[in-house]
Amino acid sequence: MNKSVYASPDQESETKRHILTVLVDNEPGVLARVIGMFSGRGYNIDSLNVAEVSNDENISRITIVTHGTSEVVSQIEKQLLRIVPVHSVTNLDQEGSSVEAEVALVYIYISDSNKKKVYQLCDLYRARKIENENNTTIFEIAGASERVNRFIKEIKEITKVEIVRSGPVAISSIKKNEEE
Amino acid sequence: MNNEITGAEIVLKSLTEQGVEVVFGYPGGAVLPIYDTLFKQNSIKHVLVRQEGGAIHAAEGYARSTGKTGVVLVTSGPGATNVVTGLTDAMMDSVPIVCITGQVPQHLIGSDAFQECDTTGITRPCTKHNYLVKDVNKLSSVFHEAFTIAQNGRPGPVLIDIPKDVQFASGTYEEKNKIIIPSHRLFEPSPDFEKNKIEEAVKLISNAKKPIFYIGGGCINSGPKASKLVREFINMVGSPVTMTLMGLGVVGSSDKNSLGMLGMHGMYEANMAMHECDVMINIGARFDDRVTGRLDAFSPNSKKIHVDIDESNINKTINVDVPIIGDVKQVVEKMITVWKEKKFQIDDKALKLWWGKINKWKEVDCLNYNNEGKQIKPQYAVQRLYELTKNTKTFITTEVGQHQMWAAQFYKFEEPNRWLTSGGLGTMGYGFPAAIGAQVGHPDALVVDIAGDASILMNIQEMSTAVQYRLPVKIFILNNEYMGMVRQWQELLHGGRYSESYTDSLPDFVKLAESYKAVGLRAKTTDDLDDVINQMIETKNTVIADIWVTKEENCFPMIQSGSAHNEMMLSKGQKQDKKSAEKGKILV
Numbered sequence A: 001m002n003k004s005v006y007a008s009p010d011q012e013s014e015t016k017r018h019i020l021t022v023l024v025d026n027e028p029g030v031l032a033r034v035i036g037m038f039s040g041r042g043y044n045i046d047s048l049n050v051a052e053v054s055n056d057e058n059i060s061r062i063t064i065v066t067h068g069t070s071e072v073v074s075q076i077e078k079q080l081l082r083i084v085p086v087h088s089v090t091n092l093d094q095e096g097s098s099v100e101a102e103v104a105l106v107y108i109y110i111s112d113s114n115k116k117k118v119y120q121l122c123d124l125y126r127a128r129k130i131e132n133e134n135n136t137t138i139f140e141i142a143g144a145s146e147r148v149n150r151f152i153k154e155i156k157e158i159t160k161v162e163i164v165r166s167g168p169v170a171i172s173s174i175k176k177n178e179e180e
Numbered sequence B: 001m002n003n004e005i006t007g008a009e010i011v012l013k014s015l016t017e018q019g020v021e022v023v024f025g026y027p028g029g030a031v032l033p034i035y036d037t038l039f040k041q042n043s044i045k046h047v048l049v050r051q052e053g054g055a056i057h058a059a060e061g062y063a064r065s066t067g068k069t070g071v072v073l074v075t076s077g078p079g080a081t082n083v084v085t086g087l088t089d090a091m092m093d094s095v096p097i098v099c100i101t102g103q104v105p106q107h108l109i110g111s112d113a114f115q116e117c118d119t120t121g122i123t124r125p126c127t128k129h130n131y132l133v134k135d136v137n138k139l140s141s142v143f144h145e146a147f148t149i150a151q152n153g154r155p156g157p158v159l160i161d162i163p164k165d166v167q168f169a170s171g172t173y174e175e176k177n178k179i180i181i182p183s184h185r186l187f188e189p190s191p192d193f194e195k196n197k198i199e200e201a202v203k204l205i206s207n208a209k210k211p212i213f214y215i216g217g218g219c220i221n222s223g224p225k226a227s228k229l230v231r232e233f234i235n236m237v238g239s240p241v242t243m244t245l246m247g248l249g250v251v252g253s254s255d256k257n258s259l260g261m262l263g264m265h266g267m268y269e270a271n272m273a274m275h276e277c278d279v280m281i282n283i284g285a286r287f288d289d290r291v292t293g294r295l296d297a298f299s300p301n302s303k304k305i306h307v308d309i310d311e312s313n314i315n316k317t318i319n320v321d322v323p324i325i326g327d328v329k330q331v332v333e334k335m336i337t338v339w340k341e342k343k344f345q346i347d348d349k350a351l352k353l354w355w356g357k358i359n360k361w362k363e364v365d366c367l368n369y370n371n372e373g374k375q376i377k378p379q380y381a382v383q384r385l386y387e388l389t390k391n392t393k394t395f396i397t398t399e400v401g402q403h404q405m406w407a408a409q410f411y412k413f414e415e416p417n418r419w420l421t422s423g424g425l426g427t428m429g430y431g432f433p434a435a436i437g438a439q440v441g442h443p444d445a446l447v448v449d450i451a452g453d454a455s456i457l458m459n460i461q462e463m464s465t466a467v468q469y470r471l472p473v474k475i476f477i478l479n480n481e482y483m484g485m486v487r488q489w490q491e492l493l494h495g496g497r498y499s500e501s502y503t504d505s506l507p508d509f510v511k512l513a514e515s516y517k518a519v520g521l522r523a524k525t526t527d528d529l530d531d532v533i534n535q536m537i538e539t540k541n542t543v544i545a546d547i548w549v550t551k552e553e554n555c556f557p558m559i560q561s562g563s564a565h566n567e568m569m570l571s572k573g574q575k576q577d578k579k580s581a582e583k584g585k586i587l588v
């Protein structure tokens, strides 16, 4: 609704985080089309994830986390559907319940003084140790972004870390389907 | 392997099977194999333009005047970048175009080779879809899909980039009917969804006391039958109707229900009726900012029905009550059926009152201008052009500026597809090549580009094209020696500081025409005007008619940026209130 050169008449709804999954033909340029639509029309991408999901049909799933008012997000969905190789767009938040997960890899600098605390926390969050060399350990943590956020916040309070995050992927939950 | 042919031959074969009669183009290294194949055949005509930008506007003019897809053929690098403006124009105005570009051979892609550019990258945002074809065996299926996509749903430009090695390679040709295009790549409206909404819409219309139809270019894109049905339905309802710049001609100007154009330079009665209506029926228009004016004051008390083939237009800037996604022709046909079946009727008494109110607004006579003296008023020039051409099959194209708006206001269109102007992008330099394209599509019709002195210079090189192909296009320049529309905004919003809007050192347009072996005419006063127009019409050659008009005329009425439909400026004396003028200044 805020996409006109003139001020919008309506009260805008509040800005919220939305997870969109977009099924696309896996053809050259398709990711550029999707990203270009966002940048060209001034929409936000908080994170983005692409992988082929069905080898034989040549279809990829793009998971995009964006934020905006419901009007803006509905415009995003409609603009995505105009892109020729796009099969479908699903707004997982709108569907109500969805399951999401992301992966973070964390370099954690460990010393004798913080070792115990670090391992306790990693245990608590079920972070998995992948590599260990001298004073540095690489942990992997997976789960909903919220959970990863909390882990990162807490570990940062203990020691110095370096982090790489995948951004979430999501799928609609089975429970919701059963209810229908 | 006997039935293998070269990629270049596949290109020509695909075009032929698609029923293409003419290609607008310009050769270069990366398309030589295609030009070589073109040379060896007779079924497709090639029109050689003088700049690629001319080719794509010509293809647009051809497409919009004939309803067919326009085809463009240009080389890699600069050939491709020169068509970017035209692609964007076609995207904004939903014109079906297939544009073929040559590309450097595949092994050179990415090496900054001579005349290499990332054509699909550059044109991605300004095409409906584009392709880089790497496999000669996919070429024919790409072409058939491209034509379908260009025409399907909301039409638009599609670009096919073909590396030179693919043009030389041998492969097999697949026929059109062998190609299956997956449905998600096309537009398929769901009929059930429509039906419910249609009943809801028709009922809303029947309960209206102050209805207005707001008609856009989508009605023209839906084909001539759509215009017929729209007229029929409006007649059944007895409602007033207004049209956007792109929709002119859907309902005839002389139709008793027509209030003419709406929007920034639209009719007072049309804008007032939009402001005060209780039910608005938008068919194939998109609530463009030139139409709505200030959004928070846009038609505040109406229920809104919106028929559009492109779902993204629904609730984009204006929230509507009854959205209907579908093709105008089909939707309006169903509306008529439902209206008849359910024996709907509108409140005649209320409608009469509504028309009474509208007729009062008409009395304002918003197009009135001071027509004294021997100097030609630009409005008068268009009026005379209309009077002297109205009995001839005439296509009007325009450039962009005041002349464009005067053409829209004073030339009366009775049929769709006769009016070709750059609406969404507002591209100066569109009108002349578009006229060339329209003339190619309609060799016996009269085609007139109503031009401005500044705009015409943007693609003047196409004089050479027009003369070469004996295209008797008429360029009717409303010569005010100004970028008039820029000057008008500077007068109204920038204290009359005419920064760079005076066009000094204009060419002598008569001599310019003659230098191309065309005909140049000039009207300096009202005494010359009719003679010049008649002579222009009778001349079987390309003509430039240089019409000297008063220099500082402004185009009214006008809704200034930041104002609402009911805050129209009718003439020079009137001032917009200061606060909204200041706010409006930052807008476009």
Ligand SMILES: Cc1ncc(C[n+]2csc(CCOP(=O)(O)OP(=O)(O)O)c2C)c(N)n1
Pocket (backbone or CB within 6 Å): B399, B400, B401, B402, B403, B404, B426, B427, B428, B429, B451, B452, B453, B454, B455, B456, B478, B480, B482, B483, B484, B485, B486
């Ligand atoms: C390619 C392009 N550049 C700039 C503009 C901005 N612009 C809009 S109208 C106009 C002046 C047009 O002058 P002219 O063709 O003489 O028409 P007039 O307004 O005088 O009738 C300009 C510069 C544009 N629309 N298109």
Ligand SMILES: [Mg+2]
Pocket (backbone or CB within 6 Å): B401, B452, B453, B454, B478, B479, B480, B481, B482, B483, B484
């Ligand atoms: Mg001018």
